[in-house]
Amino acid sequence: MILVTGATGNYGSKAIAHLLKKGVAATNIAALVRNEENYQVLAEQGVIIRIGDYADVDSMVKAFAGVDKLLLVSSNDRGAIENRTKHHINAITAAKQANVKHIIYTSFVRKNGHETSAIAGFQNSHVESEKFLKKSGINYTILQNGIYQEMILAFIGDKVTETSTILFPAQAGKASWVLREELAEAAVAILTTQGHVNKTYALTNNTSVSFEQIATFISEALGKEVKYLSPDVEAFKAILEKAGVPEMYIGMFIMWGTAVAEGMMDLEDNTLESLLGRKPTSVKQFIEKIYS
Incomplete structure (x- = not known):
């Protein structure tokens, strides 16, 4: 069982x-x-x-x-x-x-x-x-x-189509964003096949992507320019405080934004592709599905 x-x-x-x-x-x-x-x-x-x-x-x-x-x-x-x-x-x-x-x-x-x-x-x-x-x-x-692609939506907020701006302190850092659905599918592949005992797998995407690239993908999907701005942490915090964002969420956004800037999730690997038997959904494909 x-x-x-x-x-x-x-x-x-x-x-x-x-x-x-x-x-x-x-x-x-x-x-x-x-x-x-x-x-x-x-x-x-x-x-x-x-x-x-x-x-x-x-x-x-x-x-x-x-x-x-x-x-x-x-x-x-x-x-x-x-x-x-x-x-x-x-x-x-x-x-x-x-x-x-x-x-x-x-x-x-x-x-x-x-x-x-x-x-x-x-x-x-x-x-x-x-x-x-x-x-x-x-x-x-x-x-x-790897970090979920769905987290991108939380980080950029729900006003992107109105403001045409992404505001996030990730600088030029990249992350190997993956679809949660496909991570669950990979886990099931491991549960239902042999040869995985006492092994550690990095389940990330084949290509890491920056928020600058994410802004480009959204621009293409919307048919209008979306800019990416990366303020320093204190400026970002002040902006969110002024907007009334709860402190807990501000701390979370800063933690993850800084971690992306540090390159902590910039790890490309093909193991997920091998387990799925196909290329994982790319960030560009994910963005197109959300915003087209």
């Missing part, structure tokens, strides 16, 4: 959809949900529902009973980053107790220098989680996923 955590989230739900598309019987798929709400669609498809919470080891031990392969989707807890590490460790601990044979863990793309980067804390959570998984004795596959 394959169990997917975070089953009602964007990634987990797509993974289950791809498992079913691959022909895996619904009776061989389990979905971990936190409570008995919002799982009706999965239940209607015949997927087995298991109740469990990353903060409750005992609940996960029960939920993981009879599971051979576990797709451990990383925690999206909005509290302290340390919470995520604890959640992952709890899940791995529970999997060990439940005799799960193989864990596929969704980590994040990592480059040299991450220890002193803007996303050092975020990265450290994955580093510690990976270390714990490797020491657990459970067979593992670590998926170091």
Whole structure:
């Protein structure tokens, strides 16, 4: 049996959809949900529902009973980053107790220098989680996923078509943006084929793209010029504060913008293409679909 955590989230739900598309019987798929709400669609498809919470080891031990392969989707807890590490460790601990044979863990793309980067804390959570998984004795596959293409829309905002301007402190930095749907599809390819035990994969796009290029893609899709401006962090912060953007989001935008500027997500790799059996969706294709 394959169990997917975070089953009602964007990634987990797509993974289950791809498992079913691959022909895996619904009776061989389990979905971990936190409570008995919002799982009706999965239940209607015949997927087995298991109740469990990353903060409750005992609940996960029960939920993981009879599971051979576990797709451990990383925690999206909005509290302290340390919470995520604890959640992952709890899940791995529970999997060990439940005799799960193989864990596929969704980590994040990592480059040299991450220890002193803007996303050092975020990265450290994955580093510690990976270390714990490797020491657990459970067979593992670590998926170091690239940054989602969908995040581009959050970073540039929903007023681009009106203002014709992208304002983001990423300077000339590039990132290897990937479609979340295709990352979930790649995870399913690993879940349903052999040869992936105790391996780490960088799942990024073939080509890294800057916000200058993103502005060009949007310009072409809209048929009018869209400019990219990269103010320094303090100026960017002041602009967002004046616009009434909540402090939590300002901090998040600055963290990711600075990380892109530092080149922390500029890692081109063909592994995702190999797992998909085709070239991943490019940023240009993604932008065209959104804005054309």
